[in-house]
Amino acid sequence: MNELRTIRAKSGTNQEGTSAHNRRVIIEAIRLNGPLSRADLARATRLTKQTISNLVENLEVDGLVASEEVVRGGRGQPSTPYRLVPEGAFALGVQIDRHLTRLVAVDLMGQEVARAVANLPPGGPVEGCKLILRLIEAMRADLTRRIPESAHRLAGLGLAMPGPFGLAPSDDETWMMAEWQAFPLVETLAAGTGLATSLQNDATACAAAERMNGSADGLDHAVCIYFGYGIGAGLILGGELYTGSNRNAGEIGMVLFSRGGTPSPLEHRSSLASLFQHLGLDSATTEAYAEVERRTLADDPRILAWLADAAADMRQAVHMVETIFDPQTVILSGSAPEPLAKRLFDAMFPLIPSNADRPGRTLPRLQLGMIGPWAVALGAAAEPIRRAFDPRFSAILKTAS
Amino acid sequence: MNELRTIRAKSGTNQEGTSAHNRRVIIEAIRLNGPLSRADLARATRLTKQTISNLVENLEVDGLVASEEVVRGGRGQPSTPYRLVPEGAFALGVQIDRHLTRLVAVDLMGQEVARAVANLPPGGPVEGCKLILRLIEAMRADLTRRIPESAHRLAGLGLAMPGPFGLAPSDDETWMMAEWQAFPLVETLAAGTGLATSLQNDATACAAAERMNGSADGLDHAVCIYFGYGIGAGLILGGELYTGSNRNAGEIGMVLFSRGGTPSPLEHRSSLASLFQHLGLDSATTEAYAEVERRTLADDPRILAWLADAAADMRQAVHMVETIFDPQTVILSGSAPEPLAKRLFDAMFPLIPSNADRPGRTLPRLQLGMIGPWAVALGAAAEPIRRAFDPRFSAILKTAS
DNA sequence: ACATTTAAGTCAAGAAGTTTGACTTAATAA
DNA sequence: TTATTAAGTCAAACTTCTTGACTTAAATGT
Incomplete structure (x- = not known):
C-alpha cells in the first residue's frame, strides 16, 4: 500500500482541535449575544463550568476577552460577564x-479603525500591487503608532475584486480586469506583507460584512445580493460563506434573464454598468458615480425609467434566489450611491410571491444592507477575522503534520 | 445573568467528539478509496499510527471494518488493508x-438488500402511514430472518416526498399532496418504528443516492437535477447535502422561466407532469409511465416535439445552476422512464457556454446519474447511513447534557 | 437580624483520547 | 547474508475535558 496513489480523506483531529473549537465557540457566543458570564457560556455551549473557566482564563490572557462589572440582581453569587476586546x-x-483600490483596517468587532483609497496606476497588476503594498505598509505603520499591540495581532489580509475567477480570457469587452485575473494576486500580496491572505469576489465580501456587523449577523442561511458595477450574490449557507468549487458561486449577474425578449445576462439589465450605459455616462470616470447620485436625487426621468426595468429584473432575481436557496432572508447591499439603492429597493416591492411566503416567518423577505463604496473593503477585512475566530469545521482538523 | 433569555451559541466539544470525528473520517476514507491499511489511514488523516490502530480496532470490534489478506509487494512489513463490512x-x-410508496433497505455500503412497493390507500396520510408501518414491520421481520444482526444495526429511517415543505395551503390544483404536507409524518413514523427518522424532498434524496453510490461519490460540490413528476435540484455543497432554512432549497421547478413568452415555472415546462399533459395522459394512473416509455421507444413525434422544448429549458436550467452554485459537475437523474431520460440528456447538448467552461476541468459539465423509479427510495435510505457515519461538523458537537 | 436558598465560580483528582519514541516484525534490495 | 524500508505495537506522557465537593456571595423569607 505504499505506492504513490493519493488517498482522498478528511483530516482527523485531536485535543488541540477540541480546544480550538471551544475557544471559537466562546468568542462567537459573546459576539452574538453580548457579554456573557462563565455560567452563561457553560449552559449555552454545553461545556462544564470548569472547562469554560479554563478557556475564558486563556482568552483573557490572550487579550481577546475582558471582564466587566459584576452583575447583581438575582439570587446567588453575582456573575461576571465577559466581553470581547476590540483590540484583541x-x-x-x-x-x-x-x-x-480601497484599504481598511478593522478590529475584532469588525469596526473600522483605518481607511485609505487610491487610484490604481496604469501598468496593470504589477504596478497596482506595488501601490497596494505601499498603502498597506503605511497603514500598518500608522496602526502601530496608534495601537502598538496591533502589530502582533493582525489576523490576516482579505482581498476582494470582481469575479468570476479562473476563466479562459474572455472576449467580453466590458470585462476590464482580465490582467488582474491572470495575475498571482494572493501570492504576491501574501509574500509582500507576510500576512495570511485570501481572495473573494465582491459579492461574497459584502456578505461577509453583513455577517460581521450587518443584517445577517448570526443568520445561518442568507443571500446577499450585491448591486454594484456588476451584480452578484454572496452566500451564507449553513452558517458559513459559500464560494463553490472555484470561488464563482453566486454569480447571478451571468444568469440569463429573458423578460419579453432575447435572453441576456442579468447584469446587462440591472447593474450600475447598465445604468451608466443607459445614461451614456463614461464608467471609467469616478464622476459617473457622483453624477448618478445627483440625478437620482433630482428625479431624472431617465433614471426613473431605468429603475422600473431594473426593479422588475431584481424582483425576479429575488424570486430566483429565494426559490433556489431557501434563505432566512435576502439582503440587498452594494456599492451603488445610497439614494439609488434605496429607490431600487423600494421599487422592488411588492415582491413576487414565492416559497419564502411561509406562515410564521419573522424576518422580512428582503431587507436593505450595507450600502456604499466601503462595503466591499469592509467585508474583505471581515473575512480574516471570521476565519480566525469563528467556529468552523475546518478549524477543528489537524493541519500541519 | 440568570434571566430566561435564550443565548445563541454553538455547542462545544470534548474528547468523545474528537474520537467520533476520527472514526467517521476513517470510515469515509475507506468508502472513498477502497481498502486501506492502518499506515495508509494514518498518512491520509494526519493521525498517528497508534491512534489509527486504536480506532481501527474499535471499528473492527463494532463490526464496521474487517481486515483483508495482507498485501506484499513493497519493501517493509506487508500491510493489512481494512475494508468496510456491508453488514455493519x-x-x-x-x-x-x-x-x-416504495420502501428499500440498504447496507453500510449503500447496496439494496430489500425492496417493497405498494399503492397508497385512500384515506390520506393516516391510512397511508398505517400501510407504511406495516410494510416496514414486514421488511424488518424479513431482514431479521435473513440477517439476524441487522435488527440491532438499523441506523435510521429516511423519508422522501415531493416538496416544497411548510407552505400555506396552495390553490395550485396540480398539487395533490397537501394533506401529506400538513401531516406530522416524521413524528408518526418515528414513533411507530422507534427509528431515527428524517425527511427530505425527492431531489435531495436523489442527490444522497448519487453521493453514496453514484456519480457524485466523493464530490464536495455537485448539483443533482431530479427530473420526475416535478423537477428539483439536490444540492451537495461543501461536502454535505444542503437543504436550506426550511428544507426547500433547490426547488428549481418553481423558478420562473420565460423563453419567448410569459414567465412560468420550470416544472410547468419541463417535467413528467408537463409531458403527461402534453400527451393528454392521466397522471393519476401508473400506466401513464409505461405508456411514455413505449411511445419514447417508438419515436412518437409528439414526444420528440416535447423533448425539443424541454431540452431547451433544461439547458437553461443547467446554465443557471452552474452559474449560481459553481459545482464540480451537474448530474441529471430522476424517476423518468430510462429511455426518456437518456433522450432528454442527449438533446441537452450542446450546453450553453457558462462559467463552468474553465480551462483544465476534468469532470464533464453534465452527466447522467441514477435513473428510474427506485432512485428516490434508495436516496432516502442512504441518508441515515451518511448521517451516522460521515464526518460532519455537527457530529463533533456535544448533544446531550 | 439571621437562617435558608440559590447561583457563580474554584479546586483537585480522574477520565478520555491522542502523541511520543523505542521496539518488534517482516518483507525487498543489494 | 546483510542492509534497508515500512507496518505495526507497547507503555508512558501529554492535553483537555469532566466530576464532585467546596467556597463565595447575593437575594429571600421569617
Missing part, C-alpha cells in the same frame, strides 16, 4: 476595483 | 409519491 485582533481588507 | 449497518428508505 485586527485585519486588513483591500478592495480592488476597476480604477481604484 | 443498515437503513430503511421510504419514498412517498402521489399514488404509491
Whole structure:
C-alpha cells in the first residue's frame, strides 16, 4: 500500500482541535449575544463550568476577552460577564476595483479603525500591487503608532475584486480586469506583507460584512445580493460563506434573464454598468458615480425609467434566489450611491410571491444592507477575522503534520 | 445573568467528539478509496499510527471494518488493508409519491438488500402511514430472518416526498399532496418504528443516492437535477447535502422561466407532469409511465416535439445552476422512464457556454446519474447511513447534557 | 437580624483520547 | 547474508475535558 496513489480523506483531529473549537465557540457566543458570564457560556455551549473557566482564563490572557462589572440582581453569587476586546485582533481588507483600490483596517468587532483609497496606476497588476503594498505598509505603520499591540495581532489580509475567477480570457469587452485575473494576486500580496491572505469576489465580501456587523449577523442561511458595477450574490449557507468549487458561486449577474425578449445576462439589465450605459455616462470616470447620485436625487426621468426595468429584473432575481436557496432572508447591499439603492429597493416591492411566503416567518423577505463604496473593503477585512475566530469545521482538523 | 433569555451559541466539544470525528473520517476514507491499511489511514488523516490502530480496532470490534489478506509487494512489513463490512449497518428508505410508496433497505455500503412497493390507500396520510408501518414491520421481520444482526444495526429511517415543505395551503390544483404536507409524518413514523427518522424532498434524496453510490461519490460540490413528476435540484455543497432554512432549497421547478413568452415555472415546462399533459395522459394512473416509455421507444413525434422544448429549458436550467452554485459537475437523474431520460440528456447538448467552461476541468459539465423509479427510495435510505457515519461538523458537537 | 436558598465560580483528582519514541516484525534490495 | 524500508505495537506522557465537593456571595423569607 505504499505506492504513490493519493488517498482522498478528511483530516482527523485531536485535543488541540477540541480546544480550538471551544475557544471559537466562546468568542462567537459573546459576539452574538453580548457579554456573557462563565455560567452563561457553560449552559449555552454545553461545556462544564470548569472547562469554560479554563478557556475564558486563556482568552483573557490572550487579550481577546475582558471582564466587566459584576452583575447583581438575582439570587446567588453575582456573575461576571465577559466581553470581547476590540483590540484583541485586527485585519486588513483591500478592495480592488476597476480604477481604484480601497484599504481598511478593522478590529475584532469588525469596526473600522483605518481607511485609505487610491487610484490604481496604469501598468496593470504589477504596478497596482506595488501601490497596494505601499498603502498597506503605511497603514500598518500608522496602526502601530496608534495601537502598538496591533502589530502582533493582525489576523490576516482579505482581498476582494470582481469575479468570476479562473476563466479562459474572455472576449467580453466590458470585462476590464482580465490582467488582474491572470495575475498571482494572493501570492504576491501574501509574500509582500507576510500576512495570511485570501481572495473573494465582491459579492461574497459584502456578505461577509453583513455577517460581521450587518443584517445577517448570526443568520445561518442568507443571500446577499450585491448591486454594484456588476451584480452578484454572496452566500451564507449553513452558517458559513459559500464560494463553490472555484470561488464563482453566486454569480447571478451571468444568469440569463429573458423578460419579453432575447435572453441576456442579468447584469446587462440591472447593474450600475447598465445604468451608466443607459445614461451614456463614461464608467471609467469616478464622476459617473457622483453624477448618478445627483440625478437620482433630482428625479431624472431617465433614471426613473431605468429603475422600473431594473426593479422588475431584481424582483425576479429575488424570486430566483429565494426559490433556489431557501434563505432566512435576502439582503440587498452594494456599492451603488445610497439614494439609488434605496429607490431600487423600494421599487422592488411588492415582491413576487414565492416559497419564502411561509406562515410564521419573522424576518422580512428582503431587507436593505450595507450600502456604499466601503462595503466591499469592509467585508474583505471581515473575512480574516471570521476565519480566525469563528467556529468552523475546518478549524477543528489537524493541519500541519 | 440568570434571566430566561435564550443565548445563541454553538455547542462545544470534548474528547468523545474528537474520537467520533476520527472514526467517521476513517470510515469515509475507506468508502472513498477502497481498502486501506492502518499506515495508509494514518498518512491520509494526519493521525498517528497508534491512534489509527486504536480506532481501527474499535471499528473492527463494532463490526464496521474487517481486515483483508495482507498485501506484499513493497519493501517493509506487508500491510493489512481494512475494508468496510456491508453488514455493519443498515437503513430503511421510504419514498412517498402521489399514488404509491416504495420502501428499500440498504447496507453500510449503500447496496439494496430489500425492496417493497405498494399503492397508497385512500384515506390520506393516516391510512397511508398505517400501510407504511406495516410494510416496514414486514421488511424488518424479513431482514431479521435473513440477517439476524441487522435488527440491532438499523441506523435510521429516511423519508422522501415531493416538496416544497411548510407552505400555506396552495390553490395550485396540480398539487395533490397537501394533506401529506400538513401531516406530522416524521413524528408518526418515528414513533411507530422507534427509528431515527428524517425527511427530505425527492431531489435531495436523489442527490444522497448519487453521493453514496453514484456519480457524485466523493464530490464536495455537485448539483443533482431530479427530473420526475416535478423537477428539483439536490444540492451537495461543501461536502454535505444542503437543504436550506426550511428544507426547500433547490426547488428549481418553481423558478420562473420565460423563453419567448410569459414567465412560468420550470416544472410547468419541463417535467413528467408537463409531458403527461402534453400527451393528454392521466397522471393519476401508473400506466401513464409505461405508456411514455413505449411511445419514447417508438419515436412518437409528439414526444420528440416535447423533448425539443424541454431540452431547451433544461439547458437553461443547467446554465443557471452552474452559474449560481459553481459545482464540480451537474448530474441529471430522476424517476423518468430510462429511455426518456437518456433522450432528454442527449438533446441537452450542446450546453450553453457558462462559467463552468474553465480551462483544465476534468469532470464533464453534465452527466447522467441514477435513473428510474427506485432512485428516490434508495436516496432516502442512504441518508441515515451518511448521517451516522460521515464526518460532519455537527457530529463533533456535544448533544446531550 | 439571621437562617435558608440559590447561583457563580474554584479546586483537585480522574477520565478520555491522542502523541511520543523505542521496539518488534517482516518483507525487498543489494 | 546483510542492509534497508515500512507496518505495526507497547507503555508512558501529554492535553483537555469532566466530576464532585467546596467556597463565595447575593437575594429571600421569617
